[in-house]
Amino acid sequence: MLSEFDLIKRYFHRQYPSDPRFALGNGDDCALIAPTKGTQLAISSDMLVSGRHFFADADPAMLGHKCLAVNLSDLAAMGAKPLGFTLAIALPEADESWLAPFSEGMLRLADQYQCRLIGGDTTKGPLTISITIFGEIPPTTAMRRDAAKVDDDIWISGTLGDARLALAAYWNELALSDSAHLAAARRMHMPAPRIELGMALRGIAHAALDISDGLVGDLNHILTSSQVGASLDVDTLPAGPILTQQTQEIQRQFCLAGGDDYELCFTAPPELREAVLEAGRRSQTPVTRVGKILASRGLQIFDRAGNPLDLRPSSFDHFTSA
């Protein structure tokens, strides 16, 4: 039977090349990090609970990817560069056939973004994974939710709604072919954090966030914090490649209130449109302009012909949703 310390050593302890920013990594009471001189530390935590955020039998490699990806996505939404993360994990048992792929899925993504695992905590209990991530960012460049300005364009990275489509198929709300279901499930389980785009938007975008609970609900956080309103062109929303096979109504609904998209929604002044497109090209991330920030409060949604739509998509809330 694997002991707690063997488990940590085998799956959550890494040797990294020396770097002055990481004076001390995993193995002591604390890790010691010094972000690059003159930068601010960006810090975020996300917790994933079995049965709430993922199915108990979820593929461990994909789960390892996802629990780090959602944290990286928060750094991306501020424009921060990843530094390191800690992993607090409760495990029902020390099952190596689960731990090996979980740690590999997580650390592969971590290495891709040079984000070091610098510590954590391990305990027995119902499967729960909590990551705290640290990034660095030059002062005054962070894309804050309270920074949207009237007349800004609203932009979305990548595409929306495929993750929600996978969920709809799991819940038997609609039927998908096996291949479509598989492709949609991949979008749900393997989100791509938009780190490169977030960094490329420094000094260009005003406000940003990552869409985790559905576009409308999340955009509302920007509107409330920035004390502005907005209009959205529903038919310009970039539906995911699998979602585009569905009816217009489903496409609209899932783009507006999907959840689990982990795309960036950001605002930028109209005179910087070309700079935004260039940031998209540089980071190899598609970006689409989908609306405007307005002085009058509230969110208005229009169709292609300019008619207002009375859609009231609600976003996901852990305490008020089922």
Ligand code: ADP
């Ligand atoms: P403490 O007794 O100080 O809480 P622990 O015994 O929990 O320390 O952990 C020993 C070392 O292993 C610490 O440096 C801690 O950061 C690290 N560690 C524990 N669990 C994890 C984990 N899941 N991932 C990475 N590092 C971990």
Ligand code: MG
């Ligand atoms: Mg401990």
